[in-house]
Every structure is written in C-alpha cells, then in structure tokens.
Amino acid sequence: MRIFKERLAININYYNETASDQPIQVNIDAVSGVTGKVINAASVKRNGLEFTLSATVIKSKNIVWSLSGVAGWAMNNTVTKIIEGQNRILPYGWKSGLDRNSFAGAYNVLGLNWGQLIGGGFARNEQGIPLIDPSTGLYVTGDPDYNYGSVVPRLTGGFQSFLSYKNFSLNFSLDYQHGGKFYSCSEYWGNYSGVLASTAVINDRGANVRDAVDEGGGIHVVGVSSVDNKTPVDVYVDAFTYFHQFRSTRIAEPYIHKLSYVKLREVSIGYSLPVKKWSFTKNYMQAAGIAFIARNPWLIYSAAKNFDPSEISLVFGEEGQLPPVRSYGVNLSLTF
Numbered sequence: 001m002r003i004f005k006e007r008l009a010i011n012i013n014y015y016n017e018t019a020s021d022q023p024i025q026v027n028i029d030a031v032s033g034v035t036g037k038v039i040n041a042a043s044v045k046r047n048g049l050e051f052t053l054s055a056t057v058i059k060s061k062n063i064v065w066s067l068s069g070v071a072g073w074a075m076n077n078t079v080t081k082i083i084e085g086q087n088r089i090l091p092y093g094w095k096s097g098l099d100r101n102s103f104a105g106a107y108n109v110l111g112l113n114w115g116q117l118i119g120g121g122f123a124r125n126e127q128g129i130p131l132i133d134p135s136t137g138l139y140v141t142g143d144p145d146y147n148y149g150s151v152v153p154r155l156t157g158g159f160q161s162f163l164s165y166k167n168f169s170l171n172f173s174l175d176y177q178h179g180g181k182f183y184s185c186s187e188y189w190g191n192y193s194g195v196l197a198s199t200a201v202i203n204d205r206g207a208n209v210r211d212a213v214d215e216g217g218g219i220h221v222v223g224v225s226s227v228d229n230k231t232p233v234d235v236y237v238d239a240f241t242y243f244h245q246f247r248s249t250r251i252a253e254p255y256i257h258k259l260s261y262v263k264l265r266e267v268s269i270g271y272s273l274p275v276k277k278w279s280f281t282k283n284y285m286q287a288a289g290i291a292f293i294a295r296n297p298w299l300i301y302s303a304a305k306n307f308d309p310s311e312i313s314l315v316f317g318e319e320g321q322l323p324p325v326r327s328y329g330v331n332l333s334l335t336f
Contacts, residue, residue, distance in 0.1 A: 006056075007053045007055060007056045008053075008055045008056075010053055011052040012049065012050070012051055013051075013207060013258065014050075015046065015048060015050070016046075017046050018042045018044070018045045018080070019043065019044045020042070021040035021041075022040065022041065022042050022043065023038055023040055023041070024039065024040075024041040024089070024091045024108075025037065026038075026041055026089055026090065026091055026138060027092055039083070039092070041108070042079055042081060042083075044077065044079055044080065044108075044114050045077075046076065047075045048077075048129040049072070049075065050070070051069075051073075052069075053067075053068065053070075054068040054069075055067050056217075056311075058125060059282065063163075063165050063166060065161070065162070065163045066162045067160070068160045069158065069159040070157050070158055072157060074155075076113070077113045077115075077152055078111065078112065079108045079111065079112075080111075081110070081202055082108055082110050082267060086110075087109065087110045088107045088109040088110065088116075089108050090105055090106075091105070091108065091147040091315075093159065093314070093315070094115075094314075094315045095316055097318045098319045098320055099279075100211065103119045103120045103183070103188070103246070103250045103252035103255075104118065104119025104120070104148070104183040104256065104317075112147075112150075114150065115139040115151040115152055115315060116147055116150055116151075117151050117153075118145050118146065118147050118148070119144075119146060119155075119250075119252035119256070120146065120251045120252045121253045122140075122142050122251060122252070123139070123140040123141060123143075124142065124171055129223055129224045130222060130223040130224075130227040132224065132225065134226070134227060134233050137233070138237065138241070138242075138245045138249075139245065140226045140249075141244045141249040141251065142251070145212035148181045150180060150254075151182060151317075152180050153177040153179045153180035153260070155175070155178055155179060158173060158175040159173065159174050159176075159190050161173075163265075167272040168269075168272075169269070169271075170270075170271070171266075171267070172264065174262060174265055175262075175265055176261060177259055178260045179260060180259035180260075181257065181258060181259065182257065182259055182316065182318065183256055183316050183317040184255045184257060184304070184307055184317055185318065185320070186306075186307065186318055186319060186321070188252075188254075190306070191243040192244060192246075196306065198306075199239055199243060201218055204220055209239040214275075217236075217239070218237055218238050218239065219236065219239055219242040220236055221233070221236075221237050221242070253305060257303060257304035257307075257309070258309070259304075259309045259312065260301075260303040260309065261282075261300075261301060261309040262300040263296070263298070263299050263308075263310050264296075264297055264298040264299075264300055265296065266297075267293070267294045267297055268291050268292065268294075269292050270290065270291030270292075271289065271291070272289045273287075273290065285334065285336055286335040287333075287334075288332075288334050289331075290332050290333075291331045293329050294326070294327070294328050295328075295329075296326045297326060307323075308323070308324045310324070
C-alpha cells in the first residue's frame with residue numbers, strides 16, 4: 001500500500017510453508033567408521049509475518065529526510081516430523097567442537113520449534129531456587145537435558161535513516177533482534193581458565209574474588225540446601241573452585257544467554273562537492289563526494305555481556321570466534 005502521494009509505503013507479508021524431509025547431517029557413532037551421515041531427517045512447518053515500512057518525512061528544495069524499516073516475526077517454526085523412532089535429533093555441527101564434553105547443543109525436537117537449545121541446568125526446589133551442597137557451597141547437578149528454548153529469535157529487523165541538507169548528508173542504519181538463546185563455549189572456557197574479567201572482580205565484601213575466602217575473597221553463593229530443599233545457604237566459595245565446578249557438573253546454565261540486541265550498524269556523514277560549478281571540473285566531471293563512514297560503532301543494547309549476539313555465527317551459539325570489529329574510514333567518489 002502506498003498513500004499520501006507515495007510518501008508512505010507499507011508492505012505486509014504473511015508466509016505459511018512446510019519444508020518437508022529436509023536433508024540434515026546427523027551424528028552417528030564413530031565405531032561405524034564415519035561420524036556423520038546425511039539423511040532426510042526432519043520436516044518443519046513455518047509461519048510468520050514480515051513488515052516493510054518506508055516514509056518520506058520531509059521533502060523540500062533543500063531538505064530531504066526519508067526513513068525505512070523492516071521487521072520479521074517468527075510466529076511458528078514447528079518440527080512436525082523426524083527420524084522414525086526418535087523424538088529429537090542433533091544435526092552435525094549443532095554442538096561445540098571445541099569441547100568434547102560440551103554442555104549444550106541445538107536439537108530438532110518433534111513438536112517443538114526448530115533448534116531447541118538443550119543442556120545441563122541447575123537443580124532447583126519447588127520455588128525455583130538453586131540447590132547447593134551445604135558442605136561445599138557448590139551447585140547440585142540438575143536436569144542434564146534442560147530445555148532453554150529455541151535458538152531462533154522471535155523478532156528480527158532493521159531501520160535506516162537518510163537525511164540530506166543541500167550538499168550535506170547524514171545517514172545511519174541499525175539492526176535488532178529479540179528472543180532466541182545461545183550457548184557461549186568461549187565464556188565457559190574464559191571463566192574456567194581465568195582470563196575473563198568476571199574471574200577477577202571485586203566481590204560484595206570489597207575483596208578480589210581470587211583472594212582467599214578467609215581474607216574476604218571468593219564468590220558469593222546463595223541458595224537452599226540440597227539436603228532438605230529449604231534451609232537457606234549463604235556462603236563464599238573460592239573463585240578457582242567455583243568456576244571449575246561447571247565442568248564436573250556439566251551445568252551449562254551460567255553460559256546460556258539471550259540473543260536480543262540493538263546495534264548501530266553504520267553511520268556516514270558526507271558532502272557532495274559542487275564540481276559542476278567549478279570551472280576546472282565542470283566540463284569533464286559529473287559528480288564528486290566525500291564521506292566519513294563508521295561501521296559497527298555502537299552496540300546499543302545486548303542481553304549478553306561478554307559477546308556480541310549480532311556476530312553469533314553458529315546454530316547453537318559461539319565457540320572461539322573473533323570479536324566484532326569497529327572500523328572508521330573516508331570514502332571519496334568521483335563520477336566522470
């Protein structure tokens with residue numbers, strides 16, 4: 001739909017599709033001589049809405065300002081069929097390859113949305129409070145197959161603004177997504193090896209968490225006793241023991257995060273040179289411009305603190321990927 005002399009345009013698309021018998025490489029026992037096999041393993045029914053909006057807010061002789069935005073809402077993404085005799089499958093590469101004992105992976109589960117992130121979780125009482133061994137202050141292993149939800153964001157989109165005033169221009173774009181989960185293998189290893197800031201912060205007693213507990217250090221742990229599921233436990237555990245416990249208990253929960261973010265993707269400030277008015281260029285140069293460009297200048301909001309959700313490249317999450325790069329540059333364009 002275009003209205004107000006095409007100053008405002010709206011496009012709404014509803015999709016409803018079934019992808020039948022998708023070919024997926026699944027893991028199989030290496031004793032067979034191979035570690036994976038491609039089969040028609042799953043069917044998925046998808047539906048959702050996609051919105052596109054564009055508007056010319058100002059249009060005059062000297063000023064033009066236009067906006068555009070897109071949004072996609074994944075309403076349903078249900079796995080309707082998988083290999084006969086199974087209720088879930090783990091496609092090849094949907095689990096961390098950096099750690100053979102990885103605590104979480106993305107599965108296709110019959111009857112649930114595509115890509116369920118499943119891994120070890122805390123044991124909890126009926127009130128949802130984590131259970132702690134009162135003799136050690138460590139968490140108790142809970143459900144090894146706790147379902148954290150789908151890795152697919154519910155809402156994704158972007159926004160662009162184009163503003164020009166005479167020969168000057170200011171443009172920017174941002175993108176966003178809401179929902180979805182990911183597992184950070186890098187964060188687990190970063191804490192385990194003591195290279196992340198969280199392993200050397202100041203605790204609520206004013207001491208470094210790496211200091212001895214009897215000197216004010218350690219990680220503050222609060223929960224209830226695993227003995228009776230109700231007695232409060234409030235203790236400090238030395239940092240080395242605290243961050244190493246998750247490997248033996250195979251609890252992935254501290255390293256599961258939301259994929260939600262808002263990111264300023266690019267900003268440019270430009271100037272169009274009046275080459276048609278210059279006597280030494282007007283006869284052979286059609287246009288010229290110079291612009292300062294910043295890419296990835298600002299992660300405005302992120303539900304995850306150690307990693308940029310907009311850069312997650314694997315289905316289950318991330319594992320040792322490079323950090324995002326912020327870049328600045330100058331662009332000179334000449335048209336003859």
